[in-house]
Amino acid sequence: GQNIDQPTEMTATEGAIVQINCTYQTSGFNGLFWYQQHAGEAPTFLSYNVLDGLEEKGRFSSFLSRSKGYSYLLLKELQMKDSASYLCAVKDSNYQLIWGAGTKLIIKP
Amino acid sequence: NAGVTQTPKFRVLKTGQSMTLLCAQDMNHEYMYWYRQDPGMGLRLIHYSVGEGTTAKGEVPDGYNVSRLKKQNFLLGLESAAPSQTSVYFCASSYSTAGSQPQHFGDGTRLSIL
Numbered sequence: 001g002q003n004i005d006q007p008t009e010m011t012a013t014e015g016a017i018v019q020i021n022c023t024y025q026t027s028g029f030n031g032l033f034w035y036q037q038h039a040g041e042a043p044t045f046l047s048y049n050v051l052d053g054l055e056e057k058g059r060f061s062s063f064l065s066r067s068k069g070y071s072y073l074l075l076k077e078l079q080m081k082d083s084a085s086y087l088c089a090v091k092d093s094n095y096q097l098i099w100g101a102g103t104k105l106i107i108k109p
Numbered sequence: 110n111a112g113v114t115q116t117p118k119f120r121v122l123k124t125g126q127s128m129t130l131l132c133a134q135d136m137n138h139e140y141m142y143w144y145r146q147d148p149g150m151g152l153r154l155i156h157y158s159v160g161e162g163t164t165a166k167g168e169v170p171d172g173y174n175v176s177r178l179k180k181q182n183f184l185l186g187l188e189s190a191a192p193s194q195t196s197v198y199f200c201a202s203s204y205s206t207a208g209s210q211p212q213h214f215g216d217g218t219r220l221s222i223l
Binding site for chain 2: 004008021031032041042043044045048087089091095096097098099100101102
């Protein structure tokens with residue numbers, strides 16, 4: 001079967017750095033997406049990785065290791081508005097997205 | 110820019126009732142999707158469409174039907190609602206499935222079946 005694993009919940013302090021991990025086992029791999037979802041709102045696209053390595057976009061970076069079936073999202077200089085759920089999704093061999101359950105990130109002052 | 114618009118935003122149904130959820134996108138996207146989101150679970154694909162006039166089953170299609178008569182609209186129907194269909198339903202669209210093209214989501218429909 002196909003499986004995406006993420007921690008259920010994480011807590012961090014405003015101004016700090018947090019790393020949200022995602023491990024996957026899927027039938028094929030055609031890229032990995034990270035989305036942000038604030039409570040009661042739609043998921044919004046954050047980043048995409050298809051090759052190994054780090055992709056940096058402002059305060060957010062995403063890393064991929066295809067051989068390990070592993071990705072992480074790194075959030076720097078945390079702000080209160082970063083409190084949200086972060087969803088990891090893998091595009092499988094059929095080009096469909098397989099979604100993790102999401103990691104709820106709580107930012108404390 | 111409206112993006113992806115879903116109606117209604119909230120609805121309460123009784124078991125056995127039927128209803129249609131509407132999704133409209135103004136980005137000229139070919140691909141459209143219906144997902145459900147339940148607590149503790151990832152988004153699950155119900156049905157999807159790769160273009161006007163086409164539909165296909167996703168991971169959890171039972172109890173739902175869809176239609177894509179116009180490129181900009183994708184309708185999700187529940188013929189006889191069941192309590193297990195209580196969920197938040199999201200519609201999404203994308204230009205293609207190639208490369209980094211992301212899916213764009215509507216704000217969701219919160220559906221309760223009593």
